[in-house]
Amino acid sequence: MARVFHATAGDSRTTARRGSASGGRAGIVAGYLAPHPPHLVYAENPPQNEPRSTGGWEVLRWGYEELRRRLAAHAPDVLVVHAPHWITMVGHHVNCVPRSRGISVEPIFPHLFRYHYDFATDVALAEAIVAEAADAGLVASAMRDEGVRVDYATIGALHLANPAWDIPVVSLSANNNPYFYSDAALDEMETLGAATARAVERTGRRAVLLASNSLSHLHWDREPDLPEDMGVERPFNHHQYAADMELLKVVREGPTERLRAAVPAHIAAAQAETKAGSLTWLLAAMGWPAVAGDVLAYGTVIATGNAVVEWVP
Amino acid sequence: MGALNVPAAAALVPGMPHLLAADPAPSWTALADATRQVGDRLRARGVETLLLLSTQWFTVLGHQVQCDPHLSGTRTDENWYAYDYGHLRYDLTVDAPLALAWADAIDAAGLQARRTRYAGFPVDTGTVTAAALLGPFPLAMVSCNLYADPTALAAVAKAGVAAAGGRRVAVVAVSGLSSGLIPRWITPAEDRFADPEHDRWNRKILDALAAGDDVAPLREEFARAAQADSQFRAHAFLAGSGAASGRAEVLAYGPVWGTGAAVVWWEG
Numbered sequence: 001m002a003r004v005f006h007a008t009a010g011d012s013r014t015t016a017r018r019g020s021a022s023g024g025r026a027g028i029v030a031g032y033l034a035p036h037p038p039h040l041v042y043a044e045n046p047p048q049n050e051p052r053s054t055g056g057w058e059v060l061r062w063g064y065e066e067l068r069r070r071l072a073a074h075a076p077d078v079l080v081v082h083a084p085h086w087i088t089m090v091g092h093h094v095n096c097v098p099r100s101r102g103i104s105v106e107p108i109f110p111h112l113f114r115y116h117y118d119f120a121t122d123v124a125l126a127e128a129i130v131a132e133a134a135d136a137g138l139v140a141s142a143m144r145d146e147g148v149r150v151d152y153a154t155i156g157a158l159h160l161a162n163p164a165w166d167i168p169v170v171s172l173s174a175n176n177n178p179y180f181y182s183d184a185a186l187d188e189m190e191t192l193g194a195a196t197a198r199a200v201e202r203t204g205r206r207a208v209l210l211a212s213n214s215l216s217h218l219h220w221d222r223e224p225d226l227p228e229d230m231g232v233e234r235p236f237n238h239h240q241y242a243a244d245m246e247l248l249k250v251v252r253e254g255p256t257e258r259l260r261a262a263v264p265a266h267i268a269a270a271q272a273e274t275k276a277g278s279l280t281w282l283l284a285a286m287g288w289p290a291v292a293g294d295v296l297a298y299g300t301v302i303a304t305g306n307a308v309v310e311w312v313p
Numbered sequence: 314m315g316a317l318n319v320p321a322a323a324a325l326v327p328g329m330p331h332l333l334a335a336d337p338a339p340s341w342t343a344l345a346d347a348t349r350q351v352g353d354r355l356r357a358r359g360v361e362t363l364l365l366l367s368t369q370w371f372t373v374l375g376h377q378v379q380c381d382p383h384l385s386g387t388r389t390d391e392n393w394y395a396y397d398y399g400h401l402r403y404d405l406t407v408d409a410p411l412a413l414a415w416a417d418a419i420d421a422a423g424l425q426a427r428r429t430r431y432a433g434f435p436v437d438t439g440t441v442t443a444a445a446l447l448g449p450f451p452l453a454m455v456s457c458n459l460y461a462d463p464t465a466l467a468a469v470a471k472a473g474v475a476a477a478g479g480r481r482v483a484v485v486a487v488s489g490l491s492s493g494l495i496p497r498w499i500t501p502a503e504d505r506f507a508d509p510e511h512d513r514w515n516r517k518i519l520d521a522l523a524a525g526d527d528v529a530p531l532r533e534e535f536a537r538a539a540q541a542d543s544q545f546r547a548h549a550f551l552a553g554s555g556a557a558s559g560r561a562e563v564l565a566y567g568p569v570w571g572t573g574a575a576v577v578w579w580e581g
Contacts, residue, residue: 088392089494090570105433107456108372114431139497147389147400149435173391175496221460222425223374302374 028200029074031209031282032067033293033309035273036083036156037301038106038113040064043228046163050114056228063297063308064160070310071161076208078122078168079161080129080196080285083153083212084276086173091139092192093173096126097146106152112227113152115159122168125207128199129170136195138188143173157212172196174276186264189277193284200285209285211278215247216240216270216305223302236303243270244298244305251309254292256283270305282311289313318477320484321358321581323556324351325547327574328369328439328487330390330398331501332446338501340567340574345446347565347576351485352447354578360483362408363450364415364473366466366550367487368457368543369439375425376469377456378416381434382409388441403441408451411477415453418472424465429456439487447485453477457488463532463546467553474554483581484554488547490515490573491539499570507571514539515566515573522577525560539573556581 041049043056086093098121106113126142133140154171175188200207218236235241247266250258259279267275274280283289289311296308331337332345355363370377385404393399419426440454455469470484491511495504506512514535521528528535528548536544551557557579564576 086391090392090496090498093392103433105431105435107370107377107435107437108374110429110431110434111427114433141395143394145389145394145399147387148391148394149389151391219373219460221374221458223427 026204026206028197028207028209028286028313029076030070031211031286031311032161033279033307034067034157034161034210034212035214035306035308036153036212037214037304037306038109038152038156039227039301041115041156041159042112046159048116048159051112053228056230057299057301060297060299060301060306060308066296067161067308067310071208074208075206076167077206078125078170079158079210080170080172080207081154081157081210081212082172082174082278082281083151083157084174084176084273084278085151085153086171087176088173091141092133092175093141093143094126094130095121095171096123096130096142096144097121098123100150102149104150104152104155109152115152115155117150117155119158119165120168122170122205125199125203125205126170128203129172129196132195132199133192136191138191138195153212157210161210174278176276186277186280189280190284193281196281196285197287209282211282213276213278214273214304214306215244215266217273218271219303233300234303235300235305240270240305244307248295248298248307251293252295255290256288256293256311257290259283260288286311286313318474318479318482319581320474320482320554320556321360322355323484323551323554323579323581325486325488325551325575325577326351326443326447327489327569327576328367328442329489329569329572329574330393330401330438330442331569332442333401334396334398334501336501338504340504341501341569343565343567344569344574344576348443348446350564351576351578355450355483356448359481360450361481362411362477363447363452364470364477364482364484364554365440365443365452365454365487366457366547367437367439367443367454368547369437369487370454370456371459371543372456373458373460375427376419376458377427377429378412378419379407379454380409380412380416380428380430382407384434384436388436388438390438401438401441401445403436403444405436405444406449406451408453411453411480414476415455415473418476419469422468422472424468443485443487457543457546459543463544463549466546466550470550470553471555484551484556486547486551489542489569490518490575492542492572493540495571504568504570506568506573511539511573515575519563519566519575519577522561523563
């Protein structure tokens, strides 16, 4: 097992962080589009992950390095992540296990991702999100079962944003159906986002949100012998690339309100993974702020489009 | 790879864990009993190994073949964990020599096999559920690639049959029909099809299978109209094995949390 820093939710360290950056106010202080391809974790060779690589996908990983610098400056109490590969068919689930630990062998990419995880959950905030979501009419569940394996989209985004794991976490599932190409109901993600914002406010947390989504999502159905062979890494086709650029143009120009229309259009054009709802949840939780996003990096992973983006409300 | 083999039988069985519930709905009981009946028939025919595909082991790169000879543990389902059937013990024997031969045959067919053998690998709920009901057969398991064309799954099944050589095998697909769920927590007594149109489509497909008709031309329309589980790739797999031809016998059909599920048998 790799060495992992453990933080207890709501301890004195989190209060001490308030002295730095952004005036120390509570609330949602930043949101990031934080894609989770396991390749990025694999390429980094962290001690928690068993497979070893020779690198690859550096531009995206440099974007994450910048994200980490900015995240540290925001000094959050908690990272709240919505991830598309904790798929729950009935309702929205929130991980309320105080300490999640185990090994996550990814069934799709077991050769790249066998990650030993061990992290603290901000249970009070997690429970508040469940309560607010239920009050808003959503089917919401507090997941308290230590046997549920944490998925790679949750771990990937959290590791890439904060490899020290020294900030407590709240993770939300994607209410979806794995057995056909279903879309999340984006209006429900609006409701879930607003519920998340109310829970953050009610608990007085200083939160950073992570939307664990790729963009265009067509990809190869074969892999090169060397997974990190960058000689074959490229967009699936120009249409997929152009659709991503069109979305990112809107992101960079702002304000986020324009994304209410641009995200569904992008999903239709590029089979985007944002159909799982993570990005809509994030922007709704932030109240669709009248700001532009800062694109820290863009790159493809097995042909899918991935962007690391920051919004500061 | 051995001589051309002929599977003893083929079957479609559900993978929803509700079939193992301590307090089941009537349809769950009927589907579970029918799956056990499939297991009895396979034993009666001297089947040595099952070539098994579960659409709940869905993948996107190549075709993964489970090569770990022994899989044991507890499957905690990430959606159904609050129920007794969300915690399933399993102890599975994998026919590793056949699995490796299958992977070689997949490669030889021009597809990409991915040999999977990792400690802690999460066996999917569908495989665990079906194995519990069918009985302790050695398994050769392949994943369901959702990005590959269904014809690729047909080739994968054909490769499995060829790899079996003289071994007496049967082909099993663990999958559902319509996949529209009831999107709230229900009691077993409340279970019914989520959408009458899904039920109509399910019956249309099952009637066609029972009549011995080729349902492949209906697959895409079925997938759209009834949100078919994995676009009904399960049928492509069964048909590709050569064992799911002619008239099928529908042993059970009913809802599982709003989805459509059936147990279908083809004599080899």
